[in-house]
Amino acid sequence: MSVPRRPSGVAAADDAPTAPVPRGARRQALALRKERLLLRSEQLRDEVTAQSQALVPWLQLAEAPRSAWDWGRTHPLMVAVALAGLAIWRPRRVLRWGWRAWSVYRWWQSLRRPR
Numbered sequence: 001m002s003v004p005r006r007p008s009g010v011a012a013a014d015d016a017p018t019a020p021v022p023r024g025a026r027r028q029a030l031a032l033r034k035e036r037l038l039l040r041s042e043q044l045r046d047e048v049t050a051q052s053q054a055l056v057p058w059l060q061l062a063e064a065p066r067s068a069w070d071w072g073r074t075h076p077l078m079v080a081v082a083l084a085g086l087a088i089w090r091p092r093r094v095l096r097w098g099w100r101a102w103s104v105y106r107w108w109q110s111l112r113r114p115r
Helices: 023-074 076-089 091-112
Strands: none
Touching: 023 076, 076 091
């Protein structure tokens, strides 16, 4: 879709020459514009902050596995005791899930290996 063009030689209303603006007035206008832009930026930041509050529960949910992983890395003995207890209580289940984890690990390594 093209914009219609004016015939050459025809000036638009906004093309009219303007009178020179004194330096002090120009600086004052720029300072006022800057102040308005800063206020608008602050309003937009506040609006984004308010709207992003709806995402907080989802972000916390996504953070839970990471927190569990970090806890497991700082408490390896607790993880080993839990796995040993699970192996005694449900040995077949532990072996089945261990085999699955090993298979996924080998598959992942084969993807990472350069060909």
